[in-house]
Amino acid sequence: MKTKFSFLFLLFAFVAITASAQTASSPAQKTEKPAYWIPDNVLPAAEHYEGGKEAMYEFIGKEVKYPALAKRNRVQGDCIIGFTINEDGSTSGFKVLRNAGAGTGEEAMRVAKLLKFKAPGYALNVSIPIKFKL
Secondary structure (H helix, E strand, O other), X not given: OHHHHHHHHHHHHHHHHHHHHHHOOOOOOOOOOOOOOOOOOOXXXXXXXXXXXXXXXXXXXXXXXXXXXXXXXXXXXXXXXXXXEOOOOOEXXXXXXXXXXXXXXXXXXXXXXXXXXXXXXXXXXXXXXXEEOO
């Protein structure tokens, strides 16, 4: 009987220690995430943006206004905008390639039109994903 209680006590102590080890977080583990989304893959458009991919998505994160209809209907997803970066750095030929719906495609296109690129010296067809998440 005494061994049964000691075994249960040890089992409980082990479970309590492992549970507290999983919930405890050290300051070294906490990394500050940006308030905006940055895709993992390499984007050709970001190579020609002043400051690179992080600066481009920081600008997009500041400029995007979640459409009221999309917020009300809890629409989330990616919108992909395709366009051409001309030889002089200007942009043209904007198209919504993927639309999450409820006005998110139009908002993504509006923000994409605000982007200013450096002159690549040649015309470049690119697409950029813009994530809408509540």
